[in-house]
Amino acid sequence: MLQVYLVRHGETQWNAQRRIQGQSDSALTEKGERQAEQVAERVKTLGITHVIASDLGRTRRTAEIIAMACGVDVTLDARLRELDMGVLERRNLDTLNEEEEGWRRQLVNGTADGRIPDGESMLEMSERMHAALNACLDLPAGSRPLLVSHGMALGCLVSTILGLPAWAERRLRLRNCSISRVDHQQSPWLASGWVVETAGDISHLDAPALDELQR
Numbered sequence: 001m002l003q004v005y006l007v008r009h010g011e012t013q014w015n016a017q018r019r020i021q022g023q024s025d026s027a028l029t030e031k032g033e034r035q036a037e038q039v040a041e042r043v044k045t046l047g048i049t050h051v052i053a054s055d056l057g058r059t060r061r062t063a064e065i066i067a068m069a070c071g072v073d074v075t076l077d078a079r080l081r082e083l084d085m086g087v088l089e090r091r092n093l094d095t096l097n098e099e100e101e102g103w104r105r106q107l108v109n110g111t112a113d114g115r116i117p118d119g120e121s122m123l124e125m126s127e128r129m130h131a132a133l134n135a136c137l138d139l140p141a142g143s144r145p146l147l148v149s150h151g152m153a154l155g156c157l158v159s160t161i162l163g164l165p166a167w168a169e170r171r172l173r174l175r176n177c178s179i180s181r182v183d184h185q186q187s188p189w190l191a192s193g194w195v196v197e198t199a200g201d202i203s204h205l206d207a208p209a210l211d212e213l214q215r
């Protein structure tokens, strides 16, 4: 059985400011740095053999902190990036007009082919996230990788492993520096292949991220 840990990066300045990041970027806040240190402390005893991260700054920084604690290097994989939010990247959620908010809501309300203009669909993101996860199957036997990615990307990955379509209504909140685990396994009472062992664990964190207080 292959166990893969999934971690969303620490809180960023734009998370706290309710600004849409997508494939744009902002630095971790002090709280985000502390969250990354707390998740590193939590996972350093789990026998992690690989830390693989989205190549955006917020995930790279989180991965560096985790990898240091686990004594491994960071490998970057652009397939783990957040959904491309197109023309709405860098915009504050509270400044969107009715049409713009309609584009954004399509990503969370179950619209099959929803996308923000110049952005990515949930299905396109799902396909690259699954490709990155399945690449873990080619790691040496006994590997235990940890992937550092993003809220929409990881939420879609976990939901699709549960059998939901990529564009399903979003009902799984993965907070900053939450830990999820998916296993590739064969067992009597589960479907073969990927299953969800845990999702969204934040018991290792001492305080909710700012953006959680505002949502």
Ligand SMILES: O=C(O)[C@H](O)COP(=O)(O)O
Pocket (backbone or CB within 6 Å): 008, 012, 015, 019, 020, 021, 022, 023, 082, 085, 149, 150, 151, 152
């Ligand atoms: O702002 C965004 O793009 C998403 O809602 C959250 O993205 P993140 O998980 O990269 O912060």
